[in-house]
Amino acid sequence: MSEQKSSVLSSLEAVKYLFRKPKTIKYPFELKEPALRYRGFHLNDWDACTGCGNCEDICPNDAIEMVEVPDLEDRPAEGMTNRRPQINYGRCCFCGLCVDICPAGSLSLSRDYLHIHFNTDTFTFVPKDEKSAENKFLPEEEYSVLKANLNHRRQDYEGFSQDLDFSLFEPERVRMPQVPPEERKLSFIEQVVGYTKEEASREAARCMECGLCEDACPAGLNIVDYVGAIYEDDPDESLREIFEDNPLPAICGRICMKHCEEACSLGKQGEPVAIRWLKRWTADVIEDYKSSLELSPAEDKEKRVGIIGAGPSGLSLAYFLRLKGYGVTVFDSLPGPGGAVRIGPPKYRLPLEAVEKDAGYIASLGVKFRYLTRVGKDVSFTELRDNYDAVYMAVGNFDPLSTGIENADRAHLALDFLKRNKIGEGIDVGREIIVIGGGNVAMDAAREALRLQHIQYSDKDVMTKTVSLEDWDEMPATDEEVEEAKEEGIQFNPAWGPKKIELDEEGNVRGLLCTKVKSVFDEDGRFNPSFHEDREKLLEGDMVIEAIGQKPDFSFIPEETFQKLSFTERRKVKVDEDGMTTLPGVFAGGDIVNSNLDAVTAIADAKVASEGIDRYLFPSS
Amino acid sequence: MSKVGEEITAHFPEINTHRIDEKRVEVNTDKGYLLSLLNFLKDGGYDHLGLISCVDRMEDGVLQLVYVLSRYAQDESVPGPDPTLVVKIPLSREEPTIVSSMGVFINAEPYERELYEMFGIDFTGHPRLDPLFLERDYDIPPLRKDFDTRRYVTEEFETIPPVED
Amino acid sequence: MEILRQRDTGPTTRELELYFGPQHLGMVGNFSITLNVKGDRIVSAEANPGYLHRGFEKLMEERNWIQNFPLVCRVNVIEPGSMEMVYSMAVEDLAGIEVPERGEYIRCIYLELSRVASHLFGLWAYSKMLGFETVGGWAMYHRDLILDLFEELTGGRVYNIYIWPGGVRRDLPEGFIGRVKRTLHEIGGKVPDYNKTFFENRVFHERARGIGVVGKDEAKEMGGTGQVLRAAGQEYDIRKVDPYGVYDEVDWEVHTREEGDAYSRIMVIRDEMIESVHMVFKLLKDIPDGPAYNKVPNPFKWRIPEGETYVRLESSRGELGLYLLSDGGQRPYRAHFRTPSYPHGLTVLEKALDGESISDTGNIMISLYVTAPEIDR
Structure with missing residues (x-):
């Protein structure tokens, strides 16, 4: 461009635009559609929102506060709280970090951005989405920009939403190396x-x-x-x-x-x-x-507590009470610590060394252990109550249930099978094993049986199968267990009910006759299986293991004392908030008390009982 | 060590230099060398004072001045960009004084004023060492680590009545 | 002119102190200058910043590495993109984070579009100041078209909050490349009209030539960067000298002028705008596939190893730097922005105003591209 051309008149070039259509938008009669990623007001899917509060923590402006919504149910087991984010639009800068960090993916921003109101208090707002607040999100024909506010919004107007590839959290875990x-x-x-x-x-x-x-x-x-x-x-x-x-x-x-x-x-x-x-x-x-x-027991309280059962609950209570300064003795019929976790979980899942390590530390604090001592036989329950200031029953469920079908006496019981193999004399297995049951114990038994087959018949074909009343979707075993069992080649026969163990002429087990299951639970949701009687099949096998459950054995308690022990409707030992049973000074926990039937709940019971025993023995403090 | 680093150590044996990465060289010295070092660098082609900053290292009792210098007249003999120099000078937190570098770089003027205001550093020889940005008085210079912003805001602004409807 | 000057500086004229700003139609942002005038000539000028001081650097020390990212763009409303970029570059340098190739391309496309938007804003301010309402309107309209693109890309029009440590916040939406090209064609098609009505206009030439002259050596002495330096004949652009992003992978030119006056600075802005548009086309052609973002660590646990860095880039106004220091914690220990308007507004401006007419105060200030929010921070 040369400077000679410069002229005051060159501006007149712009005159031609007088005759063109103007570009200006005639707001508010004509609206400009925000972009699809527009960052406007928040939307929150209340069904997906867990109330975790990550949005509150990341918000750089403290615009988000988690508030309790009393109408919502708090469901901690599912990770759902009744808290929901409340947003103060006087502080919000619409950066959308809350969207990018929302692990549930419930938060997003809408394309709405207009809020017309005379009261500044209306800035503070608990966002919902169209599902939970239908009447606030209006279709195009009912929406008016002149009334636009946080409760007068457009339907289907989602804007900036989460993209997992660009999120501020890592959805995938670090892969755990596993033996194939x-x-x-x-x-x-x-x-x-x-x-x-x-x-x-x-x-x-x-x-x-x-x-x-x-x-x-x-x-x-x-x-x-x-x-x-x-x-x-x-x-x-x-x-x-x-x-x-x-x-x-x-x-x-x-x-x-x-x-x-x-x-x-x-x-x-x-x-x-x-x-x-x-x-x-x-x-x-x-x-x-x-x-x-660097923990050591508190000053000696000169009180002694007897614990029946060295399982997770008994061990934990021993630890908690010992630290408080109690003298603790644990009785167990097994030769070592662990109770159910000693004999139950197979070695490939829980090696004995791990059990010994935890229990060894507890013993090192000064807890006395009396193994191979069965209460009710080697020492009486009454004696225990007399000799100790408090007694804790954590005996677990060790009485295996049997299906009671024809020739059931020829089957092995899972607990005995697992115990003999893990801490006993070992067991000879068949080449084709049938495990009855669909729970985790059945999976343990089947997977352990498979390993024994491979060890005992290293060069031959072997087979382990399970049969369960429950279909795939109802099977009580964890998905992880089922998946791993399948990977190892265990055959599943879900929704088949065992009817009879078939024997050959010489009296050896030949197989299991099964009937197809119609349903496991009745209309009231109670366990009451029904069958298609006409559909039968014979599963071939030379060994049957029953793994359909266990119940507690209270035979160690003298009859007249047992009469005074109350149970809940679900046949659990009834305890108060201190973990004490209806027998004074006798506390209980673990599988005989809770329905979770797992180690961590047993530990939780022990924690309750440790406080309870403390209060029982030292009411004033 | 970079070329410029070597030059500095050759000229000032007491000053230690350290290459942070290919784009940056750190120079550690004390306040006595400031003017002679800046003059030396400016004569050597480091003609651009990018920034004077300060870091309050409260635990060490030190206010660390940071001069960022770069070379706007490119040195053709060196391939790639000339490294940026980060000159660091520690000052005592109790009595932070240093000579003004306005005589070497004119644009040090507002930076020094800002640091005087925000960190309480006294630059001797500065012609108008008065606050640059702020209009209130502060007992502790506001960018020092012991200045509690939240407390200040609460004390100062909570008392202002909200706007009536 | 000679007669006027003689009369102004005559012995009978009293020296007055004149307060210019902080709200003045001829300037952008809240910034004031105390002018000592004799007649309509400025004897000396003193810049008074502080009207937009928000204490960002102190605030940054209170927020974690990710929480700072929506904050830094607010330092400068004219061109938030380069603020995000300089923060991300500093964090990446300290934490050793790699940015995927596609991420770098998208960053550069976005930064060049921001540069165009920023220059159009500057052109709006400058032409309005000279009374060219029409050109100002065009520039604002064209800037708005780019903001539409930003809205589509990032969800925000001005505070895009888009470049973050590790890459960019979202990939390009579907069909975006085509729409960028269409918008740039529309703006490019308007260049002849801009030239005719404004850049070739005698009024502009008369008002801008020889005004606010800052020579090459003077500019360097006073910490001038960007157009201030290039309009005075120094070919220095950080994108060339110390390349970041993918600026060394595309072919482009640095534009300079010799005079160092307001006219040259505005013309450099014009040439750079056109260059940036060309550069965006080239970048769009070469953009590779692949990820656009490398995830940064969990923001609630992210600690950056002890260290410090000074990074710089070429913003639309000159050298934008960030001195960032980590003590190994979850937050910056110290952050200090080196903004281009700081020396331009506080040192160069005072010098450039000497001896000029009062009516040219806004003219000079805008031609130096002084942006108040980034001075005050």
């Missing part, structure tokens, strides 16, 4: 290898610290803190946090039913933080708990 099925089914090698330090730190780094897991954990562990300590590379601190509520980290780090992971907010769209395996990492990486924890 072809290899692990040949021996009792521990299946889960365990995280390395780097992997544990990376997995711990995923935790968003919302604490939903802590509400879901029956024992209320400080999960956020102990996972956080792993991230901070402080395993000692992690162990100390765990031991506040749970003295069995090596056991629980392997076989816990991980209610916490069910609740984890990251599990809503992705995989929950591997809380159980992180606990295991802490327990495994610390050789000697004692030097890390």
Whole structure:
């Protein structure tokens, strides 16, 4: 462009635009449609929102506050709280970090951005979406921009929403190295290898610290803190946090039913933080708990407590009470600690060393153990009550149930099978094994049987199958167990009911005759199976294992005392809020009290009882 | 060590330099060397004072001045960009004084005023060392670490009555 | 002119102190200048910043690494993109985060579009100041078209909050490339009209030539960067000298002028705008597939190792730097923005106003592209 051309008249070039259509939008008669990613007011799907509060924590302007909504149900086991975010639009800067960090993916921003109101208090608002607040989201013809406000919004107007590839959390967990099925089914090698330090730190780094897991954990562990300590590379601190509520980290780090992971907010769209395996990492990486924890019992209280059963509940109570300064003696009929976790979980899931490690630490605090001592036989229950200031019953469910079908006496009972194999003299298995049951014990028995087959018939074809009343979707075993059993080649026969164990001419087991199941539960939801009597099939096999459940054995309690022991409707021992039964000074916990039938709930019971016993023996303090 | 780093140490043996990465060289010195170092660098082609900043290292009792210098006249003999120099000078937190560098770089003027205001550093020889941005008085210079913003805001502004309807 | 000057500086004229701003039609943002005048000539000028001081640097020390990211763009409303970029570059440098290739391309496309939007804003301010309402209207309209693109890409029109550590916040929406091209064609098609009505207009030439001259050496001495330096003949652009993003992978030119006056600065802005449009076309052609973002660590746990850095980039107004220091914690220990308007508004402006007419105060200030919010921070 040369300077000679410059002229005052060149502006007149613009005159031609006088005759063109103007570009200006005639607002508000003509509206400009916001872009599809527009960041306007919030939308929150109340059904998906867990109330985890990550939005509140990330908000750079403190615009979000979690408020309790009394109409909503608090369901800690599912990781759902009744809190929902409330947004103060006087502070909000519409950055959308809350959307990018929402692990449930419930928060998004709409394309609405107009709020016309005379009262500034209306800025504070608890967002919902169209599903939960239908009347506030209007179709085009009913919407008027002149009335636009937070309660007068447009339908189908979602704007900026979450994209998992660009989210501020990591939906995938660090893969846990596992021994592949072809290899692990040949021996009792521990299946889960365990995280390395780097992997544990990376997995711990995923935790968003919302604490939903802590509400879901029956024992209320400080999960956020102990996972956080792993991230901070402080395993000692992690162990100390765990031991506040749970003295069995090596056991629980392997076989816990991980209610916490069910609740984890990251599990809503992705995989929950591997809380159980992180606990295991802490327990495994610390050789000697004692030097890390530096705990010692309080001053001697000169009171003694007898505990029946060295299972998770008994061990935990022994730990809690010993630290309070009580003299504690634990009685168990088995030769070592662990109770149900000693004999139940197969070695590939829970090696005995892990049980010994946890129990060894508790013993080192000065707890006395009397193994191979059966209460009711070697020492009487009454004697125990007389000799100890309080007694805790944590005897578990050890009386196996049988199907009672024809020739049921020829079947093995799962608990005996597992016990003989794990801590007993061993067992010879058949080449084609049928396991009756669809629960976790059935899976343990089947997978253990398969390994024994591979060991005992190393060069021959072997087969293990399970048969259960329940169909795939109702099977009580965890999905993980079923999946791993399938990987190892176990055959499943769901929705078949055992009818008769067939024998051949020589009296050997030949197979199991089954009937097709119509339904397992009746209309009232009670267990009451019905069958298609005309549909039968014979499962061939030379060995049958029954794994259909266990019940407690109270024969150690003298009859007249037993009469005074109350039970709940579900046939559980009835205890008060202190964990005390209807027998004064007798407390109870574990599988005979709770319906979860798992280790962590047993520990939770022990925690309650430890406080209860303290109050019972020292009412004033 | 970079070329410029070597030049500095050759000229000032007491000053240590350290290459942070290919784009940055750190120079640690004390306040006595400031003017001679800046003059030396300016003569050597570091003609652009990018920034004067300060970091309050409260635990060490030090206010660390940071001068960022770069070379706007490119040195053709060196391939790639000339490194940016980060000159660091510690000052005592109790009595932070240093000579003004306005004589070397004119644009040090507002930076020094800002640091005087925000950190309470006294630049001797500065012609108008008065507050640049703020209009209120503060007992602690506001960018120092011990200035509690939240408390200040609460004390100062909670007393202002809200606007009536 | 000579006669006027003699009369103004005559002995009978009293020296007055004149307060210019902080609200003045001829300037952008809240910024004031105390002018000492004799007649209509400025004897000396003193810049008074602080009207937009929001204490961002102190605030940043209270927020974690991710929470800071929606904050930094607010330092400068004219071109928030470069603010996001400089923060992201500093964090990436300290934390050792790699940005995927596609992410870098999208960043550069977005930054160049921001540059155009920012320059159009500057052109609006400048032409309005000279009374060219029509050109101002066009510039604002064309800037709005780019803001429409931003809205589509990022969800926000001005505070896009788009570039973040690790890449960009979302990938390009479907059909976006086509719409960018269409918008740029529309703006490009208007260049002849801009030239005719404004850049070739005698009024502009008369008002801008020889006004607010800042020579090359003077500019360097006073910390001038960007157009201030390039309009005075120094070919210096950080995108060339110290490339970041993918500026070294595309072919483009640095534009300079020799005179160092308001006219040259505005013409450099014009040339750069056109260059940026061309650059966007080239970038759009070469943009690779792949991820646009490398996830950063969990924001509630993210700690950046102890260290410090100074990063710089070429914003639409000159060198934008960030001195960022981490003590190994979850928050910056210290952040200090080196904004281009700081020396331009506080040092260069005072000097450039000396001896000029009062009526040219806004003219000079806008031609120096002084943007008050980034001075005050």
